[in-house]
Amino acid sequence: MDLPVGWPQALARLLFAQLFFVSAFNKAFVDPFSRLAGRLGQKGFPFPEFVAGCDILFEFAIAAMMLIGWKTRLAAWGMLGFCVIAGLLFHDFWNAPQAQMYGQTTQLLKNLSIAGGLIYVIAHGAGAWSVDERRARQQQPAGIPATGQ
Numbered sequence: 001m002d003l004p005v006g007w008p009q010a011l012a013r014l015l016f017a018q019l020f021f022v023s024a025f026n027k028a029f030v031d032p033f034s035r036l037a038g039r040l041g042q043k044g045f046p047f048p049e050f051v052a053g054c055d056i057l058f059e060f061a062i063a064a065m066m067l068i069g070w071k072t073r074l075a076a077w078g079m080l081g082f083c084v085i086a087g088l089l090f091h092d093f094w095n096a097p098q099a100q101m102y103g104q105t106t107q108l109l110k111n112l113s114i115a116g117g118l119i120y121v122i123a124h125g126a127g128a129w130s131v132d133e134r135r136a137r138q139q140q141p142a143g144i145p146a147t148g149q
Contacts, residue, residue: 005128006127006128006129006130006133007129008127009069009121009124009125009126009127009128009129009130010069010127010128010129010130012117012121012127013066013067013069013072013121013126013127013130014067016063016066016076016079016114016117016118016121017063017064017066017067018063019063019114020059020060020062020063020066020079020082021059021060021063021064021067023059024055024056024057024059024060024063027052027055027056027059028056033049033052036052036055036056037049037051037052039090040052040055043089043090058078058082059082062075062078062079062082065078066079068130068131069126069127069129069130069131069132069133070130070131070132071132072121072125072126072130072132073121073122073125073126076118076119076121076122077118077122079114079118080115080118080119080122083111083112083114083115083118084111084112084115086111087107087108087110087111087112087115088108091104091105091107091108091111092104092108093105093108
C-alpha cells in the first residue's frame with residue numbers, strides 16, 4: 001500500500017503544533033495567568049505580565065504557522081529557540097532540589113529532543129501538504145519541481 005506523499009511531514013507539523021497550542025491554551029485559560037507571570041518574575045524577567053502575554057501570543061502564532069505549513073522554517077526556528085530557552089531557564093536541574101533533579105533533567109532533555117526534530121524541519125521544509133509548498137509551486141516556472149520550503 002502506497003501512502004500519499006507529504007503525510008509524514010504534515011503529521012510531524014501537527015504534532016509540533018499541538019504541543020504549542022496546548023501549552024498556550026493552558027497558560028491562557030486553564031492555569032492562572034498569574035502563575036506564569038509569577039514564574040517569569042522569579043526568573044528576573046521585567047514586566048512579567050507583559051512577557052507572559054507575549055509568550056502566549058507567540059506560542060499560538062508559531063503553532064498556527066507550523067500547523068498550516070506557512071513560513072514553516074521560521075516557525076521551527078521560533079519553536080527551537082523557545083524550547084532551548086525555556087528548557088535552560090525553567091528546567092535547570094543543576095539548581096533543583098535533589099528530589100526534583102531527575103524530573104527537571106528529563107524535562108530539559110525532552111526540550112532538547114524536540115529541538116532536534118525542529119532542526120530536521122528547518123533543514124527539509126514543510127513538505128508537500130503545506131502553504132509553503134503550494135506557494136513554491138505557484139512561483140516555479142513550468143517543468144521545474146518546487147522545493148517544499
